[in-house]
Amino acid sequence: MGKKILVTGFTGNAGHQVALSLLDRGSAFHAAVRNVGKAKAEYGGQFQYVPFDLMDPASFDKALQGIDRVFLMYPPNACGPEWIKAFVDNCRNKGVRHIVYLSVKDVQYMPFLPHYQNEKAIQKSGISYTFLRAGYFMQNFNLFLLDEILKNNRIYVPAGKGKTSFVDVRDVADAAALVLNDPIVHRNKSYTLTGNEALTFYDAAKLLSAYTGREITYASPSSKEFQHYMRQKGTDPDFVKIAARLHMLTKYGFAKGIAEDFQKLMNKAATSLEQYFEDYREDFQKDQE
Numbered sequence: 001m002g003k004k005i006l007v008t009g010f011t012g013n014a015g016h017q018v019a020l021s022l023l024d025r026g027s028a029f030h031a032a033v034r035n036v037g038k039a040k041a042e043y044g045g046q047f048q049y050v051p052f053d054l055m056d057p058a059s060f061d062k063a064l065q066g067i068d069r070v071f072l073m074y075p076p077n078a079c080g081p082e083w084i085k086a087f088v089d090n091c092r093n094k095g096v097r098h099i100v101y102l103s104v105k106d107v108q109y110m111p112f113l114p115h116y117q118n119e120k121a122i123q124k125s126g127i128s129y130t131f132l133r134a135g136y137f138m139q140n141f142n143l144f145l146l147d148e149i150l151k152n153n154r155i156y157v158p159a160g161k162g163k164t165s166f167v168d169v170r171d172v173a174d175a176a177a178l179v180l181n182d183p184i185v186h187r188n189k190s191y192t193l194t195g196n197e198a199l200t201f202y203d204a205a206k207l208l209s210a211y212t213g214r215e216i217t218y219a220s221p222s223s224k225e226f227q228h229y230m231r232q233k234g235t236d237p238d239f240v241k242i243a244a245r246l247h248m249l250t251k252y253g254f255a256k257g258i259a260e261d262f263q264k265l266m267n268k269a270a271t272s273l274e275q276y277f278e279d280y281r282e283d284f285q286k287d288q289e
Contacts, residue, residue, distance in 0.1 A: 005029035009073035017173035064094040081117035098183035135167040135194040138276040142283040158226040160251035165194035168271035192259035211277040
């Protein structure tokens with residue numbers, strides 16, 4: 001039996017899309033999940049599941065059996081970069097030959113992010129790697145931002161008039177699947193994945209209004225207002241703090257850069273925000289509450 005790919009973060013936004021892209025390509029992979037029974041019940045029997053928890057080193061050995069490539073994500077609930085380092089060290093000991101790590105656009109300039117340290121740990125391990133430095137996921141609109149859109153008809157993040165080169169997570173997943181199936185070509189390379197235009201959240205609100213048939217506004221709170229409001233709603237304080245920092249970078253113009261890496265990798269244009277809103281139109285309807 002040939003070696004397989006391990007997909008971490010399977011039950012999340014990006015990891016699940018990577019699994020779907022690999023499935024479309026006929027690639028052999030295991031979906032890493034905390035609870036196999038729960039995953040089977042929710043996602044069905046088309047995937048091969050393996051128990052894995054990044055914060056439980058006892059799960060590493062079994063998850064890495066027969067694996068030579070890993071799609072690695074840093075989970076939102078991780079306690080710190082030391083968990084990634086421990087897993088990467090285990091990957092090296094188990095003979096993993098390539099890691100595709102989902103990172104963040106311009107992370108090389110943001111040492112305060114865990115992704116910065118995670119990239120360094122992977123580089124120091126000696127395992128060949130590919131870093132996918134993704135821009136702001138369009139899918140944040142139908143996930144993190146959806147509650148405010150449905151309940152208050154507004155987008156609520158502290159990004160001001162700053163522009164963002166929104167990227168569709170499906171594009172990121174297709175790029176990841178490509179690299180995982182041909183790691184030698186992409187050995188020790190970093191790719192910046194963005195959309196094909198930079199837009200403000202005011203622009204996004206106008207577009208979303210057109211696709212929902214109701215007026216969606218952009219509230220543009222201050223960072224302090226955003227953090228206070230989100231904590232009052234019960235959002236995890238650490239997540240709120242990181243979200244505030246990332247959106248403030250957008251506010252000051254650091255998220256508007258457009259890269260051509262996706263087009264060069266995939267020989268096609270990146271998905272537009274209009275197309276994303278069209279594809280996810282039903283998610284933004286009031287009856288989804």
